[in-house]
Amino acid sequence: MKTRPSKELTIGVLALQGAVREHIRMLERCGVKAREIKVVSQLEGIDGLIIPGGESTTIGKLIVKYGFVEPIKRLAESGIPIYGTCAGLILIGESVTRGEQPLLNLMDITVERNAFGRQTESFETDLKIGTLGGGPFKGVFIRAPLIEKTGQEVDVMADVSGKPVMARQRNLLVTAFHPELTDDTRIHDYFIGMVKEA
Amino acid sequence: MVEESTVRVKRGLAEMLKGGVIMDVTTSEQAKIAEDAGAVAVMALERVPADIRAAGGVARMADPVVIQAIMDTVTIPVMAKARIGHFAEAQALEAMGVDYVDESEVLTPADEENHINKWDFKVPFVCGARNLGEALRRLGEGAAMIRTKGEAGTGNVVEAVRHARTINREIKWVSTLNDDELMAAAKELRAPYELVAEVKKIGALPVVNFAAGGIATPADAALMMFLGVDGVFVGSGIFKSDDPPARAKAIVEATTHYTDPKLVAEVSKGIGTAMKGLEISEIPEENLLQTRGW
Numbered sequence: 001m002k003t004r005p006s007k008e009l010t011i012g013v014l015a016l017q018g019a020v021r022e023h024i025r026m027l028e029r030c031g032v033k034a035r036e037i038k039v040v041s042q043l044e045g046i047d048g049l050i051i052p053g054g055e056s057t058t059i060g061k062l063i064v065k066y067g068f069v070e071p072i073k074r075l076a077e078s079g080i081p082i083y084g085t086c087a088g089l090i091l092i093g094e095s096v097t098r099g100e101q102p103l104l105n106l107m108d109i110t111v112e113r114n115a116f117g118r119q120t121e122s123f124e125t126d127l128k129i130g131t132l133g134g135g136p137f138k139g140v141f142i143r144a145p146l147i148e149k150t151g152q153e154v155d156v157m158a159d160v161s162g163k164p165v166m167a168r169q170r171n172l173l174v175t176a177f178h179p180e181l182t183d184d185t186r187i188h189d190y191f192i193g194m195v196k197e198a
Numbered sequence: 199m200v201e202e203s204t205v206r207v208k209r210g211l212a213e214m215l216k217g218g219v220i221m222d223v224t225t226s227e228q229a230k231i232a233e234d235a236g237a238v239a240v241m242a243l244e245r246v247p248a249d250i251r252a253a254g255g256v257a258r259m260a261d262p263v264v265i266q267a268i269m270d271t272v273t274i275p276v277m278a279k280a281r282i283g284h285f286a287e288a289q290a291l292e293a294m295g296v297d298y299v300d301e302s303e304v305l306t307p308a309d310e311e312n313h314i315n316k317w318d319f320k321v322p323f324v325c326g327a328r329n330l331g332e333a334l335r336r337l338g339e340g341a342a343m344i345r346t347k348g349e350a351g352t353g354n355v356v357e358a359v360r361h362a363r364t365i366n367r368e369i370k371w372v373s374t375l376n377d378d379e380l381m382a383a384a385k386e387l388r389a390p391y392e393l394v395a396e397v398k399k400i401g402a403l404p405v406v407n408f409a410a411g412g413i414a415t416p417a418d419a420a421l422m423m424f425l426g427v428d429g430v431f432v433g434s435g436i437f438k439s440d441d442p443p444a445r446a447k448a449i450v451e452a453t454t455h456y457t458d459p460k461l462v463a464e465v466s467k468g469i470g471t472a473m474k475g476l477e478i479s480e481i482p483e484e485n486l487l488q489t490r491g492w
Binding site: 015018019021022061062086119124125126140143 | 206320
C-alpha cells in the first residue's frame with residue numbers, strides 16, 4: 001500500500017457550527033493542511049473530512065440547507081476517510097434512538113443522543129484504546145452520545161461500561177468524545193493514517 | 199476514574215456552541231421554534247428583556263414549571279438566568295438539570311457587592327462583561343463562558359459593539375506588555391493577576407465569548423461575528439419581531455456565513471419588521487442594565 005507524506009494532504013473540517021478551530025489546530029500540529037469547509041465547492045480536492053462536535057440539530061439543518069448531504073455521501077462512497085466527533089458521530093450514524101434529525105446514513109450504527117444525561121453529567125475518563133498504543137486516552141464527554149448497536153462491519157475501538165464510544169467501519173471513524181479538547185494527537189494521527197492509506 | 203464537571207467539560211460545552219445562536223424563550227412553543235430554526239441552545243426566562251424593561255418591578259429566575267416544560271420540549275441545551283449573587287436561584291436551576299446558568303444583569307441583582315461563587319457548582323456559568331477586567335473577574339469567580347452585556351431589550355447593537363471592541367482592544371494591549379508590567383495591568387483592570395498573565399500568553403480570552411444585548415437583525419449578528427465573537431445571543435430580537443421563525447432562521451444563517459455579504463442580504467429579505475428598538479441616550483441612566491454587576 002502506498003502512503004503519501006503528511007504535508008501533501010489536505011483535510012477538511014466542516015465549519016457550519018461547533019468546535020472547528022480545535023480540530024484545525026490539531027491537524028496543523030499533526031503536520032497536515034486543514035481547510036474550513038463552509039460551502040460544498042470547498043470539498044473539492046480534500047483527502048479526508050472531519051465533522052466536528054457542535055449541536056447536531058443545528059449542524060444537521062445547515063447540512064441539508066446548504067446541500068451537503070449528497071456530496072458528503074459521494075465522498076464516503078469514493079473511499080475518502082471521514083471522522084465524526086460527538087455531533088459528527090450522530091450525523092454519520094444510520095439512525096438515532098431519541099429525537100429526529102436529518103442524517104447522512106453513512107455508518108451502520110444506531111446512536112443514542114445525550115446518552116449520559118444533561119451537562120451536569122458531562123465527564124472526563126481514561127479510555128483504553130488498544131489500537132493507538134501508549135497509555136490511556138483522556139475521553140472528554142460533553143452531553144455525549146453512545147453507540148447503541150453496531151453492524152457486522154463495524155469495529156468497536158473503545159467503550160465506556162461496555163457501550164461503544166469509538167468505532168470504525170472501513171473509511172469511517174467516529175468518537176463520542178472530544179480528542180480536539182485535549183493535547184493528545186493520537187486519534188488525529190490515526191485518522192491521518194487512514195487518509196494516507198486511502 | 200470518572201471526573202464530572204471539570205473546567206474542561208464546563209468550558210467545553212461552550213466550545214460546542216461556537217458559530218451558533220442562543221435564543222431567549224419564555225415558553226416551550228417558542229423553544230420549539232428556536233430549535234427548528236437551528237438555535238444551538240435556548241435561554242429560558244420569565245419575560246424577554248424588552249418586556250422586563252417595560253414592566254419594571256423585580257425580575258427573577260423563571261418559573262421552574264416553564265423551565266421544565268422547555269427542557270422536556272427540546273433536545274438542544276437549555277440555559278436559564280439567575281440574579282447576580284443569587285446562589286440559591288442558581289442552586290435550584292442546577293438541581294433541575296439546566297445545562298448552563300446565566301448570572302445575568304437583565305434580572306434584578308440580589309447582591310450589590312458579590313457575584314455567585316461559581317466554582318461551587320457542577321453546572322457551568324456564563325456571565326456578561328463590558329470590558330476585559332469584568333470578564334476576568336467573572337472567570338476568577340468560576341464562569342466558563344463570557345458574553346458581552348450590550349444593552350439588553352433595546353434592539354440596539356451599539357453597546358454590544360462597544361463592549362466587544364473594548365475587550366478586543368484590551369486583549370491587544372495586554373498582549374504587548376512585558377511580564378514586569380502585568381501586575382500593574384492587573385491592578386488597572388481590577389482583574390486576577392494569573393488570568394491577565396494567561397491572556398498575555400494566549401492573546402485571547404481563555405473561554406468562549408459570545409455577543410449579547412441588542413442584536414435584532416441578521417446583519418447585527420454578522421457584524422458581531424466580524425468583531426471576533428464566537429457566536430451570538432438573541433434576546434428580545436426574535437420574539438419581539440413580527441415573524442419570529444423566519445427571523446430566527448435568518449440570524450442562524452447569517453451567523454454561520456457572516457463573511458458572505460450576498461448571503462446575509464439574501465436571508466434578510468422577507469423576514470418582516472425587526473423589533474422597534476430604543477436609542478440608548480434616551481434611556482435614563484438608572485434604567486441601564488449593563489451597569490449592574492461589579
